[in-house]
Amino acid sequence: MAGKLAQKSAITLRGSTDIVAEFFSYGINSILYQRGIYPPETFSRCQKYGLTLLVTTDDTLKKYLAEVLAQIKEWLYSMTVQKLVVVIKSVDTAEVLERWQFDIECDKSAKDPGAKPREKSETDINKEISAVIRQITATVTFLPLLETACVFDLLVYTDKDLDVPDSWGESGPQFISNSEEVRLRSFTTTIHKVDAMVCYKKDD
Amino acid sequence: MAGLCPRKKSANKKHDPISCDIEFDGVFAPGVCAKLVAELIKHVLYQRQQFPMSYEQVKQHFHRQQEKEGPSKQRGLGAVHHNKVRQGIETAEEMFNNLEKIFSQMSHIPQVVLVLGATPVSPKETYTFNLPAENSTGDTLSLKTGVRTMFRRLVQKDFMSDLKLMSPTSAFVLIKAPRKLDGTVEWFQPKLNFKLSTRGRQVVINLVSASCAIEEELSRGSETSFDLSGIAPLDSSSTEQLNTSAYENFSPGQNDSGFGGENRFSKSSESDMTPMLTDRMEGGGDDDFIWYQAPLAIKGFKDKSSKIAKNSEMLI
Numbered sequence: 001m002a003g004k005l006a007q008k009s010a011i012t013l014r015g016s017t018d019i020v021a022e023f024f025s026y027g028i029n030s031i032l033y034q035r036g037i038y039p040p041e042t043f044s045r046c047q048k049y050g051l052t053l054l055v056t057t058d059d060t061l062k063k064y065l066a067e068v069l070a071q072i073k074e075w076l077y078s079m080t081v082q083k084l085v086v087v088i089k090s091v092d093t094a095e096v097l098e099r100w101q102f103d104i105e106c107d108k109s110a111k112d113p114g115a116k117p118r119e120k121s122e123t124d125i126n127k128e129i130s131a132v133i134r135q136i137t138a139t140v141t142f143l144p145l146l147e148t149a150c151v152f153d154l155l156v157y158t159d160k161d162l163d164v165p166d167s168w169g170e171s172g173p174q175f176i177s178n179s180e181e182v183r184l185r186s187f188t189t190t191i192h193k194v195d196a197m198v199c200y201k202k203d204d
Numbered sequence: 205m206a207g208l209c210p211r212k213k214s215a216n217k218k219h220d221p222i223s224c225d226i227e228f229d230g231v232f233a234p235g236v237c238a239k240l241v242a243e244l245i246k247h248v249l250y251q252r253q254q255f256p257m258s259y260e261q262v263k264q265h266f267h268r269q270q271e272k273e274g275p276s277k278q279r280g281l282g283a284v285h286h287n288k289v290r291q292g293i294e295t296a297e298e299m300f301n302n303l304e305k306i307f308s309q310m311s312h313i314p315q316v317v318l319v320l321g322a323t324p325v326s327p328k329e330t331y332t333f334n335l336p337a338e339n340s341t342g343d344t345l346s347l348k349t350g351v352r353t354m355f356r357r358l359v360q361k362d363f364m365s366d367l368k369l370m371s372p373t374s375a376f377v378l379i380k381a382p383r384k385l386d387g388t389v390e391w392f393q394p395k396l397n398f399k400l401s402t403r404g405r406q407v408v409i410n411l412v413s414a415s416c417a418i419e420e421e422l423s424r425g426s427e428t429s430f431d432l433s434g435i436a437p438l439d440s441s442s443t444e445q446l447n448t449s450a451y452e453n454f455s456p457g458q459n460d461s462g463f464g465g466e467n468r469f470s471k472s473s474e475s476d477m478t479p480m481l482t483d484r485m486e487g488g489g490d491d492d493f494i495w496y497q498a499p500l501a502i503k504g505f506k507d508k509s510s511k512i513a514k515n516s517e518m519l520i
Contacts, residue, residue, distance in 0.1 A: 040264065045257075045510035050369070052256040052507040131365035134251055137258050141243070142355040182360060 010117035011125075013077060013110045016191035019122075021073040023129050023187070023194065024084055024102065025065060028154070029055045030133055031086050031100055034140045037152050049130040068154055071165060075158055076192060079106035083157035087174045091149040096176045098143065098200045100136075105193040118190035128187035132196055135184050144203035178202050221406035226357045227414045230342040232350055237335055238307035240350050241316050242300040244409065245377065245502075247355070248318055248331055251364040254372055254504030255292065263293055285508040295500045299377055302391040302498070306379060309389060312338035314493070315380040317400060320504075324376045324497065327404040329367070333411065340413035354411070367405060372504030376497065383492040392496035 011019075026048055033043045033054040038061065043054040056062055075081035081104055088098040109115060155171055164170060176199055184196035232240065246259035255262050266289050307313060315334055321327035379392060 041268070045265070045507070046513040047507060047510055048513040050253075052510055053513075054261075055513075127369070131362075134365065135359060135362055138247065138251065138355060138359050141247070142352040142359070182356065184359070185362060185365060 009119055009121040011120050011189050011191060012117045013115075013191055015117075016110070016189040017073055017076040019125060019129075019189050020076055020104070020192045020194060021069050023132075024072060025069050026053050026055070027100075027102070027133065027136065027196075028065060028086055029053065030136055031088075032056065032061075032152065034137060035088060035098070035143075035146055035150070037088065037150055049126045049133060051130055051133060053133070067167070071168070072156060075156070075162075076104070076106075079108050079111060080159040080162050081106075081156060082159070083155075085155040085157070085174075087153040087155060088146070088150050089153070089174070091151055093148075096174050096201075097146060097150065098198065099174070099176060099179075101197050101199065103195040103197075105195075107191050107193075110191040120188075120190045125187065125189055128185070132185045132187055132194075136196070136198075139182065139184065139198055143198070143200050175199075176201050219405050221408055222363045223408045223410065224358065224361050224363065225410045225412055226354050227412050228336070228345060228350065228353055229414050230345040230349075231336060231340045231413050232345055234307040234310075234313075235304055236345070236347045236350055237313070238300075238304040239347050240354060240411065241307075241333055241335070242303055243351055243354070244331075244333055245299070245318055245375070246296075247358065248320075248364070249296075249375060249502065249504070252320060252329065252367070253370050254320070254375060254502070256505070256507035259296065262289065266290065266293060282509065285505070288503065288505040292503055292505055295502045298391075298500065299498055299502060303377075303379075306381065306389060306392055306496070310381045310384075313379055313381045314338075317378045317380075319376040319378065319401075320370065320373055321376075321404065322374065324378065324398070325401050327401050328370060328373060329405040329407065330400065332400070332406070332408045334408065335411050336413040340415060342413055342415045358409075363407070372506055374501035374503055376501045378495050378497045380493050380495055383494045389496060391499065393499055395495045395497045398495040398497065 029043070030053060032038050033040065033056075038056060038058060040054075042056060042058045042061075044057050045052050046055055047053070056065070072081060072084065083104060084102045086100040087096055088100075089096045110118070153171070153174065155174065156168075178201060179199050180202050181197060181199045184198065186193060186195040188194070249255045250258045257265070269286075303316075313335060314337070315332060317333070318331040319327045320329045320331075378395070378398065381389075383394075
């Protein structure tokens with residue numbers, strides 16, 4: 001019993017990678033739903049982190065996200081990823097309207113040979129993640145309406161000398177001109193820490 | 205020697221109230237104020253786990269499900285859950301509609317309270333929304349501006365995420381408004397003896413017109429004391445004195461509210477006098493404010509109809 005309990009609160013690098021990658025998956029789905037990037041009827045509900053979340057049922061989108069997140073998982077495990085950014089831009093003008101940025105801090109000592117698992121319960125981590133997602137939902141109430149059809153891009157900032165996989169292309173930061181920024185909550189597994197923020201075009 | 209039992213720790217730890225000021229560069233029409241209050245209630249319901257999704261999302265999904273499946277398809281536990289959702293939405297909608305009505309009827313509503321708990325007097329959490337003062341000046345702001353300013357501040361402050369998780373419970377709405385017991389106020393019911401409980405977690409959200417920050421301080425009343433310069437707080441000894449004075453000052457033969465024969469010259473009991481005096485004390489100034497309570501409570505519910513996602517289900 002004690003062993004099982006210890007396992008529940010022991011976070012390894014692999015476990016932390018899974019948790020963070022999973023958060024990104026649900027987080028991106030939430031943003032795409034909340035901002036109406038895809039029609040609401042293409043999302044289905046599921047329960048995660050004590051919340052009801054919306055996840056896409058669109059096969060093309062699911063495949064795309066799964067591929068991207070598989071790569072992000074590798075970078076999380078090797079601790080070579082610094083940021084994940086969801087960029088929302090107008091289809092017509094390609095103008096960037098919103099940037100949801102997730103900064104990632106990695107405790108590289110977790111990669112040391114013989115590094116011990118960290119003590120933090122899954123419950124506590126899920127509670128922190130739940131707070132971030134609820135805050136993302138609340139944020140939508142004050143963001144400007146996206147009045148034109150929009151698409152999204154995923155940008156990943158990695159360490160400089162990393163080889164870029166073939167299916168990925170180098171990109172500029174896609175900043176927003178005349179913007180406002182709101183810092184959101186963070187969560188940590190003790191190995192990876194994720195800070196969230198949203199940047200949006202000022203509504204004139 | 206007699207054994208000693210360790211004193212049980214109190215289950216209810218007293219917390220300091222959480223306060224959040226939201227400043228606006230202008231004033232709101234009463235209808236807009238009502239909508240801002242409704243948005244605050246929706247926000248609290250979601251953030252405090254009373255609704256599994258944001259209010260608008262709950263409504264959207266419910267109506268979509270109704271269109272897809274029709275109202276009669278649900279059976280068993282599905283029907284129970286469906287009814288809980290329907291009831292939650294219908295009660296909330298009725299609440300918001302009646303909020304707009306009462307705001308349009310009243311000259312000024314300084315305070316709205318949202319109580320989460322089994323009853324209004326045994327709350328787990330109390331949310332007090334102090335509204336802009338009546339004499340606020342400035343440009344009239346739109347609902348869009350109000351909502352954006354309010355939620356930006358609430359999201360930045362984000363104090364609700366640090367509160368303990370809550371199971372679904374009832375949400376009661378009370379409004380402090382001018383006394384009108386002539387039946388002009390519909391739906392909301394006067395509660396002359398109501399006092400805000402100090403039990404549970406207290407959260408105070410102050411909506412302040414920037415041009416009236418000072419006036420806001422003076423007009424904001426608390427349930428336990430209201431600072432009227434020159435008037436001492438009411439306590440039992442004062443009540444005693446007032447009762448005696450009323451008796452002593454009465455002149456026989458005078459045609460007044462109900463005193464007549466000698467038998468009715470008895471001293472009023474303290475309980476007869478206190479509620480009215482308490483209301484007057486809390487209202488302050490020329491206006492007489494009392495509490496009105498919504499006759500229905502919004503009942504929270506969990507999501508019982510969507511599947512529970514497995515770990516790493518979303519990843520390859």
